[in-house]
Amino acid sequence: MIVTAPIRVLCVDDHRLVREGLALILAREGDIEVVGAAATGEEALELFCRTRPDVTLMDLQLGTTSGVDAIRAIRREDPGARVIVVTMYHGDEDIYRAMQAGAATYVVKDTLADDLLRVVREVYSGLRPVSDDVRETLRQRALQPTLTSREIEVLGLIAQGLRNREVGVTLRISEETVRVHVKNVFHKLDVTDRTEAVRVAVRRGIIHLS
């Protein structure tokens, strides 16, 4: 009896229960083998190098570190690496950054197990099965103004409760310049005050609070 080699999968999620649950969903299948599970970006990279999986399932929220960084690290190590993002985030910026970092596709955690399995097999066979939702979200994002890295930096500090002056000190620029950045952020996000800006930015995945 001839058995084809199984699809070797690496699971990355910072919650043990989710990790183990995902592993069980995958391991139930005859053609899939879970070769590792990681909780952080560093662990993920290390396990990736050691096990060289065919497909990596990656959460974006990895405690303190970012899943996007982990994707970049893995794809720098192996430009052909196939990474499927599995996350609860659905902000357009989350999706955009993940795809930009080289993810093969993007799946939210509210997906049927069978659909996930299908995606794993499709990605393994070289496809990039992007769902209509994801495509539509990316299309929407393309229509909206893009924040510059400096603006995101300022916004992140604003979100931490810093005043314009304090942001200026932190970034070693004048308070006046900070005010300009803040104004531009407001216009781009279509809001009129900082609290609302933070709210919108978090919802869109431009910044994250924790």
Next chain:
Amino acid sequence: MIVTAPIRVLCVDDHRLVREGLALILAREGDIEVVGAAATGEEALELFCRTRPDVTLMDLQLGTTSGVDAIRAIRREDPGARVIVVTMYHGDEDIYRAMQAGAATYVVKDTLADDLLRVVREVYSGLRPVSDDVRETLRQRALQPTLTSREIEVLGLIAQGLRNREVGVTLRISEETVRVHVKNVFHKLDVTDRTEAVRVAVRRGIIHLS
């Protein structure tokens, strides 16, 4: 051969993959049977009434509805209901409200599958196995000032980006009164501006953004 009746478990989580993963972890055990899975508070209550499980696993983030409300609804239906909270939240206020609502215990999603199984069995046998972490968090909370319901209401509107005046209009009170509430919230949360207040409140689980 005598087989004791299995522990009948209901899983409530708004993410299909997590729900199915949890169900697999549980169903692997010989003495546990998963009798249902729900995604929302309403579904949970309905399935609870129909299946009368021994133990309910409940996430706190149920899309729009709150897991705490679901716990209350279930315990109003059956005051002896045993509900285990399984969530990623770890803010002191989340834990407090869940326990207050009648949860048997509180487990974060970064738990070993075996530990979850142990907790399920302990809760089934009538124990309330509260972890040291949870106990400590509740102790910490007891030391901190409590926000009144009005203050939480104001804070929630602030978090949505409303100005003091707009909050006043919404709650039908004067802007001056809103300012008083905001000031009191600042003192209690030990912050000096609204953006930071929102940040701290979200981290502590006093309010949630989505």
Next chain:
DNA sequence: CGAACAATACCGCAAAAGGGTTAGCCGTGG
């Protein structure tokens, strides 16, 4: 090269927020 854009910086004005204080009303509980 010229256009566009990002980042820097400044000015002025009106609005809003932050901070302290006082005070009346009401319900709960010692």
Next chain:
DNA sequence: CCACGGCTAACCCTTTTGCGGTATTGTTCG
């Protein structure tokens, strides 16, 4: 009954924000 805490409201003063300009520098891109 009286004290206490919560909700309400107002006043004053200072600081910060939000919003409109203008302008210089450097870089990138067609």
